[in-house]
Amino acid sequence: MSQQTIAPAVEPKADLGPLVPVLFGFSAFQQLRAASELQLFEYLTLNGPSTVEQVADGLRLPVKSARKLLLGTTSLGLTDRDTDGYVPAGPLREALEDGTWPLIRNIIDFQQRLSYLPAKEYAESLRTGKNEGIRHLPGTGADMYTRLEQTPELENLFFRGMNSWSELSNPVLLGQVDYSGVGRLLDVGGGDAVNAIALATAHPHLRITVFDLEGAVEVARDNIAAAGLDDRIDVVVGDMFGGELPGGYDMVLFAHQFVIWSPEQNQALLKRAHDALPPGGQVAVFNAFADDDGRGPLYSALDNVYFATLPSVDSTIYEWREHEEWFTGAGFADITRVKGNSWTPHGVLLGTKSHG
Numbered sequence: 001m002s003q004q005t006i007a008p009a010v011e012p013k014a015d016l017g018p019l020v021p022v023l024f025g026f027s028a029f030q031q032l033r034a035a036s037e038l039q040l041f042e043y044l045t046l047n048g049p050s051t052v053e054q055v056a057d058g059l060r061l062p063v064k065s066a067r068k069l070l071l072g073t074t075s076l077g078l079t080d081r082d083t084d085g086y087v088p089a090g091p092l093r094e095a096l097e098d099g100t101w102p103l104i105r106n107i108i109d110f111q112q113r114l115s116y117l118p119a120k121e122y123a124e125s126l127r128t129g130k131n132e133g134i135r136h137l138p139g140t141g142a143d144m145y146t147r148l149e150q151t152p153e154l155e156n157l158f159f160r161g162m163n164s165w166s167e168l169s170n171p172v173l174l175g176q177v178d179y180s181g182v183g184r185l186l187d188v189g190g191g192d193a194v195n196a197i198a199l200a201t202a203h204p205h206l207r208i209t210v211f212d213l214e215g216a217v218e219v220a221r222d223n224i225a226a227a228g229l230d231d232r233i234d235v236v237v238g239d240m241f242g243g244e245l246p247g248g249y250d251m252v253l254f255a256h257q258f259v260i261w262s263p264e265q266n267q268a269l270l271k272r273a274h275d276a277l278p279p280g281g282q283v284a285v286f287n288a289f290a291d292d293d294g295r296g297p298l299y300s301a302l303d304n305v306y307f308a309t310l311p312s313v314d315s316t317i318y319e320w321r322e323h324e325e326w327f328t329g330a331g332f333a334d335i336t337r338v339k340g341n342s343w344t345p346h347g348v349l350l351g352t353k354s355h356g
Helices: 017-023 025-037 040-047 052-059 063-075 090-098 101-115 118-128 132-136 144-149 152-169 171-175 194-202 214-226 263-276 298-309 320-330
Strands: 079-082 085-088 184-188 207-212 233-237 251-255 282-288 332-339 346-353
Touching: 017 025, 025 040, 025 063, 025 101, 040 052, 040 063, 040 079, 040 085, 040 090, 052 063, 052 085, 063 079, 085 090, 090 101, 101 118, 101 152, 118 132, 118 298, 132 298, 144 152, 152 194, 171 194, 171 282, 171 346, 184 194, 184 263, 194 207, 194 214, 194 233, 207 214, 214 233, 251 263, 263 282, 263 320, 282 298, 320 332, 320 346
Parallel strands: 184 207, 184 251, 207 233, 251 282
Antiparallel strands: 079 085, 282 346, 332 346
16 A cells, blocks of 8 residues: 655745735725725714624624624724724824815725726736726727716716815925916816816916816816806817917916826927917926836826726826926926825926027
C-alpha cells in the first residue's frame, strides 16, 4: 500500500492586506450607498447613539440587516460604536456638521446610477481607446452628453452631481485666484452657471457672461434669475468650437472643460481665447489635475475610470505640465499654477496674453 506524502503548505510571504480595499472596493461603495439610501446617518444624527436593534427599528430593517450595515460602515470609519451605541464618525460626521452631506449624497447617486455599471468596461475602453461604457446609457450618440439630452431624468441627475462636485471643488477658483484686475469674465462652456453664480457672489465687482449652447444657457438663465444676479451675469449662445469667442473680456474661464477634450482641441480652445483677449488679458483653466510624475493623486487615478468609460472618446484627467504646454503653444506667458488646499485635486492654471 503506497503512502501519499503531502507537501507542507507554503506560507505566503507577501502582505496582501493592502489589497482588501481594492479587491472589495465595489463593496465599500455599496456600504456607503446603502447607508445613504436608507438614511442611516440622518437617523443617527437625529436620535444620537443607537443600538443595532434601535437602528433596525428606525430604518425598518431586519435586525440581521442592520447588523450587516453597521459592521460595514463602522469598519470603513463612517460610523463608530461607543458604550451607548453607534454614531456617525470621521469624514461623514464632519460632512453632516458642516452641511456638505447633501452634496455627497448627490455624488453617491451620480456614481451609482450613472458611473457604476459603465465602469466595468474600463479594460475594454483601455484596449480600444474609446468610451465603451457609453453602451450602458440609453439613447444614441458617441458621447455621454448627447445621450443625456435624450433622457431628462439622467440629465438632471448628471447636473445635480456636477453641481455638487463644483461646490466641493471650487474654493480654489473662488478664493485663491486674484480677480482684482478683472472686470469682465467670459465663462466658456459655463453650462447652468453654477461657477458664474459662485464667482459673482464671492466677487461683487465681476461682470460675467456664460457662453454655451442654447440648451445649456436656458438652464443658466433660470438659475441666474433665481440667484437674483440678472444685472451682473448674462448669457450668450454659441459653440466654443464653432468660431471666434466673444471679445471685450479681461479673463476667459474654462471650468471642467479640458478633462473632456483631446490635447489638440484644448490647445485650439486656448488659441481662441488668446485671439479674443486684449493684451494683458488672462485665461484660467479650472479642473482636476494629475501630478507630473505620474504617481497620483489617488483621486485623479480613480476618477479616470469614469473619464475613460463615459464622457467622450478623448476625456481624461491631464497632468499640469500638459496644460502648460498647451498654454505655451497658444501664445500665453506668465503661466502660474494655483493648487487647491482641499481633498480634491482641483486647481487653476493661469496664463497672460503678452503686450508685445
